[in-house]
Amino acid sequence: MRLDEIQECAGGVTAAKGFVAGGLYCGIRKVKKDIALVHSTTPAIAAGVFTLNKVVAAPLVVDKLQLQKSNVCSAIVINSGNANACTGEQGLKDAWTMVDTTARALHLPQEQVLISSTGVIGQYLPMEKINKGIRELSSKLTTDGNKDAAEAIMTTDLFTKECAVRFSVGSSTIMVGGMAKGSGMIAPNMATMLAFVTTDAVIAPTALQAALNFANNQSFNRITVDGDMSTNDMVLVLANGSAKNAEIRENTSAFQQFLSALQYVLIKLAKMIVRDGEGATKFVEILVQGARTEEEAAQAARAVANSNLVKTALHGADANWGRILAAVGYSGIEFNPAQVSISFNDLLVFKPNYEIVLDEEKAKAALSQEHVTVRIDLHQGSAQACIWTCDLSKEYVSINASYRS
């Protein structure tokens, strides 16, 4: 995998050839754009990953059925402001209506439409507004509608999240671009939050799903804002083949390139979600090194990243490495506390044999930066893993104490 072969470029879901998109306000939310459409002008193949939560929102039930029927997809419609979760039979009916309205508006077979919702749980969708919105939006899709779409899927997000890259396979240039939304209820071990990625690559359906599974594990499954796993999270990828490259299959160098490109986009989007975590003032990288396995490294890093005591200390730029070590201690992995070292950015504060080398002033300075790397070396092996997170602020409490109102 050669990352230098990957070139970042402007745009998002319409960067790849043959995709149009748009977003507008249809009245679900109080003011901002609340409905988005992504459309491939030729049928694309689709791959998806979905939340592991046992409580699954209606759109995910529908999408899983749609993908079972056919992996061909030409449009994704997304609304924000209402998650259509815990809405029972009525919710499922509404979800199918969204599919139907979109298919009719874009003159597509019903099975080529996927849907997504994000927002409040347990309220029925205002279907009249949504149907009207979809119809209006379907005539306004453009190749530069990516920004409007990215805006329309936001909930408490403060900025849009888009990324696009390009690489070459033979004489063909392939684009991969996407958009995502956060920004609370972000936790690892699943397809966190919403992300939609498009590519013009010609790629075998199984290769597309394999690439998504792998890249998702290295990106959205490595971030956490508050440890809460949502009922609506999904990542969808559409590949419409407009680049006309030779079909990408697994275990080839072209597949490795595609995987790198997809990973690049997903990691970038994932990090943006953390940066925009509810109330976040810092981007924090918890890097566990010297673990026996990558899994154990990730497990320890997650415990630290999800610790409210660690996150509040980071918020206050308090060099409280003791809370970090304590979190590793209850993470469930086997390790010897006497062999651990901890550093903030490149400042070592805690050495093996419990040697405290904390320079309070320098540590405070390191932790006051907007980007903090907490490096924990277990000295038990050579595996490592990184979890990206943010600090826990009063603002997080403010936002979430009154989310629905």
Place this chain on the structure above:
Amino acid sequence: MRLDEIQECAGGVTAAKGFVAGGLYCGIRKVKKDIALVHSTTPAIAAGVFTLNKVVAAPLVVDKLQLQKSNVCSAIVINSGNANACTGEQGLKDAWTMVDTTARALHLPQEQVLISSTGVIGQYLPMEKINKGIRELSSKLTTDGNKDAAEAIMTTDLFTKECAVRFSVGSSTIMVGGMAKGSGMIAPNMATMLAFVTTDAVIAPTALQAALNFANNQSFNRITVDGDMSTNDMVLVLANGSAKNAEIRENTSAFQQFLSALQYVLIKLAKMIVRDGEGATKFVEILVQGARTEEEAAQAARAVANSNLVKTALHGADANWGRILAAVGYSGIEFNPAQVSISFNDLLVFKPNYEIVLDEEKAKAALSQEHVTVRIDLHQGSAQACIWTCDLSKEYVSINASYRS
């Protein structure tokens, strides 16, 4: 187990015959009392439970060795302000010095002293101050020193936590009394925080440990403030036999009475810890009913109790039952979301088949009370479990963003 046979009475660790205690300021903290002593004037038998954290503070290493050597104990010395955790060899040496100083001051064999520390991690104890404090305190122990001791073990606690009860076995009256401290880093699945209990019962050592294990599981293992597990948590019980009752052995009715009394004290102390949770404005009972097993009920209740999104919603009196259901959804238990009902206090807000019966005004009123019971019925079986927790406020962030300073 007849709870009506248990009578609550005034006092704490000196309620039982033959115990004296005290607490004073020795200079570890800035102002408040920071060293406590509990002393049985006749040798007592001891039982303990300790944190499951892999990072274990020096006092716990020492206590475990002491209890292996002998289950006879005559004194417990406790300091606040400094946890003596992650302090390596020096920390162990200091811990043994605390044992030694206490033994000398009270003219006890070294193996009859247990120790405990709570406060900041990773700083060496100021041993000169502590030794001086122990010596001074040892001459000031009284039968009404319980309150001073309870004050001296507090860290960010806002109030002292004491409870005592009495019951009769034959013609003997037995007292069980205790004290505890919280109030952050409180999580289930271990001997959370510090609690010290004394009793004048004559009881077999194995029966005492069995009673403690059981009662601890029903009390301190059922509370959570922030899901963080400390390196210092322990519960110690001393029984000095001053009540001169016939020895209590397991599987007898007297054992059941003793167990009820101990449970009563531990549950009361545990609930006080939650009430005094850092920044807490509400006491919240998460009751999961209709589970297949008690374990699954507790697992689901813990996920809800530890969810930042649920805790912030409760803080804002926001009837966001969707976050509650989502947390059950990622708790890892098997259940059918369509069969769940949720109520706040006695107000049903969510019925099976996703029927939302939420009266916003009434729900807001229910959630605005200081004591909120969230009842989740899974309708999968007949088991139930309760986890006690508090809401998550801005104050929690304030306290923990600057704990060490």
